[in-house]
Amino acid sequence: MSKIVTSANQQNDALFVLIKSLTKSEKRQFNLYVGRLGGNIDAKFFSLFKFLEKLKVYDEKVIINSGIVSKQQLSNLKAHLYKQILISLRLNPAHKNIRIQLREQLDFATVLYQKGLYKQSLKLLEKAKHLALDNEEKNIAYEIVELEKVIETQYITRSLSNRADQLSVQAKELSLQNVLASKLSNLSLQLYSHLLQNGYVKNNEELEFVNTYFYGKIPRYKFNNLGFREKLWLYKSHLWFSFLTQDFLQSYKYARKWVDLFKEDKKYINLHPVFYLKGINYLLEACFLVQKRTTFKKELTSFEEDVAQKNIPINTNTELLIFEYTYTNKLHLHFLEATFSEGEYLVDIINQKIENYRDRLDNHHIVMLYYKIACLYFGMGKNELCIEYLQKIIKSKNLSSAEDLQCFARILNLIAHYECGLDYDLERQFLDTYKFLLKMENLQEVQKVFLTSIRDLSDIFPHEIKNEFKKIHSKLKKYEDHPYEKRAFLYLDILSWLESKIQNKPIATIIKEKIIISKKNRNLHV
Known part of the structure; x- marks a missing residue:
């Protein structure tokens, strides 16, 4: 060991x-x-x-x-x-990004100040301050003003009699803005941390806790006084809050605001390319969760055009994120349109890129891609290949932050074994899955009902199997729009699989039929 x-x-x-x-x-x-x-x-x-x-x-x-x-x-x-x-x-x-340039200018000004060259130092600081404010680098701007104040106490300029008052007011304004940004960024970080550690809210008690925390911690502000930085942290905070509470329409709203913030002034894409990429990814994820197929396709195409036209700065960090977000969402598009077979070409590309980036990709992102590939093969009816990728997840270590993923990988693994007719291995898979689920806290009703029901299938006569599937479907259907249970269907479309067994149709056909019905209903409402 x-x-x-x-x-x-x-x-x-x-x-x-x-x-x-x-x-x-x-x-x-x-x-x-x-x-x-x-x-x-x-x-x-x-x-x-x-x-x-x-x-x-x-x-x-x-x-x-x-x-x-x-x-x-x-x-x-x-x-x-x-x-x-x-x-x-x-x-x-x-x-050489703006922040490094500003730090460099601040260092140069400090050296000039220490040599007693006050006028030269102040001139350099004035230029650096304008650059900092133009690029929303208010923490560095505050440091610059503080150094200006220090120099002014030893070298009083004659050109501006109210110089001291100007610097004092500017320092106070920047301080207040930095405090607001700090409170918003703290809130955003804490909500994101809670989401990673605990996932979506699972009951009324957790919902009450998250609501109390969010509304108790969000600072007062006047929207018209917010700059780019403060708006970005505000939108992030609302986004994590909406994900936690499973209000995915709100997730879409704030992810949209996040991305639009960058598109309103594209210089920020170059200044903060990682934040821009993450905003695009959350916008696509929100579109996926609320089934906005047309918007999803439009945003994914726009993202790919951004990459192709080199509108997003490329470095070792952004290159990795572009890979993850591009191929995750390419898979999501095939899930949305139930075009599983058409997406199979992505598997070799993804595996090759995982190999290329293995030294820099963390295990969590790798297994997330494996799970999506497994779902792609399941949708195609290629259950042996589905099992192959699920085993990569089930055998992975250090996935404590991805308990839901491990859980649904095991459930999908059971279904795929059942579909393959691997009865000799099914009992062992049940035992392994139950052992894993016993360790899980807050096991959902959807998971409990499904596991109990599918285990009983082994004792059912062949001519009774369809009726049994109908019973399981009716038990689970009531959770489809449940505020806390619906998240189970985000990981695995169990209902469509059951309907495919009941109607004796491929799962892709069932999902496509649902898409057609959804479009007709939308047109009727219009």
Whole structure:
């Protein structure tokens, strides 16, 4: 057991992970940076860099045996190399974002101030302050104003007699705005954390707690006084709240506001590409949850055009998110339209990209993709392949934050085994599933009813099976619009599967028929 833990820890070595994340251009930049230092090209830290760059698996014994560094010196040398790589990355034009530029200008102004060159320092600070305010970097703007105040106490400008009053008012306004942004960001973070740890609300008690927490913590504000940053945190807070309470129409509303905020002033897409990508993904997820097929297709096409036209800055972070969000939502589109077979081509692409990004993709996102692939195969009627991908999830470790996913993977696994006629293995699958579910807190009624019912199918005569499916369907149907139980159907469309058994039709046909009925009903209401 200790060997396994050691190996995992070694693979998570911060320096090794950082080196493996470097692009070719970043490695070239580091080589040039070390060369400019003069006399360091043969330094130990650079030799260690070149050695780790070629190493496939991190192993301290191999590093020490290379003769580059002794065991006693290794820790210090690694820390020094880590720092030098970060300095090199900071100098790389690709990483020169507004925040780094502002920090740099603030550092320069501080140096000028310390040399007694007050006028030059104030001039630099004034430019940096305008840049900070134009780009909603109000925390740095506040720091700049505070430094301006310090300098003004030693160098009184004659051009503006009310200079001190102006700076005091500006500092107060920025402070109030930063406090509001901090309260909203704290609320957003706490709600998001609660969603990850506990999932959707499951009963009235949990709903009351979330309502009390949200309305008790949301600060007072005047909407017209909010800037980009404050609006973004406000919309995020409302989005997590709506997800928690399963009010998916509100989720759509606030995800829409989130994305529109960026589209109103596209410079923020370049400044905060990760927030923009996440907003698009939540908008697509909300469309999926409320079955807005036309809007979903339109937004997905728009997203793909953004990527193709390079409207979103590409770096190692955004590249990964674009992969995850593009292919998750491409699968969702086939689920929405019940075109499962047409989506099979995505499987090879996704697997290849998972392999390419394996060093940077966390296990949770990988198994989420596996579950969606399993659902795709289930919709196609390829149950053996469905089981193959579900087993990847069931055998995964460290998925404590994805308990719902594990639960429904096991339920779908049971259904797929039943569909395959794998009776010899079905009893063992039942036992494994029950053991897992016993450990789960807050097991839903949908899960309890379904598991009890499907287990009883093994004792039913063949000619009675259809009536039994009808009974199970009627038991579950009443939970379809239940405020707390409906979430079960988001993971797995059990009702459509039961209807496919009752009507002796493929599940894809059942879902397509529902889509046609839904469109007719919508047209009637129009």
